[in-house]
Amino acid sequence: MKASVRTYGATKDRLGGEKWLEVDVPEKTSIRELMQILGIADDEIMAIMSDGRFIDRNEHINEGDRLQLLPFIGGG
Template sequence: MKVLIKLFATFRNERFKQEEKELPEGTTIRQVVAQLEIAEEALGMVMVNGRHAPLESQLHEGDTLALFPLVGGG
């Protein structure tokens, strides 16, 4: 299945801005995060097709997965 993955802010460093990936049926968001070598603790917001989604969610053909890092400030 094809899924569009969009990375934001620091997640783009040495990765990509957006990329269409071919993934096996039943792939979860957690598996994609692990493949991208992003620490789960660094995730601020996870969205699928513009809606918040838990890491256990399975992705489907044509989904858009957006990953945002935690935002720090002072």
């Protein structure tokens, strides 16, 4: 099953710098499991969006989902 994942900042850079990653995962894979597969720690990501709505890390990925993994923003 294929889905697209967009990451930002240091996470994006660590995953190769591409704007969107195309990922192939088994059915019933959760967002949390996808993050583990990609090597993204839970504390790196503040929120996850799919199709303009916020979703929980425990939701399952559907074929063709376009997921945005939004990091915490620092500064000062």
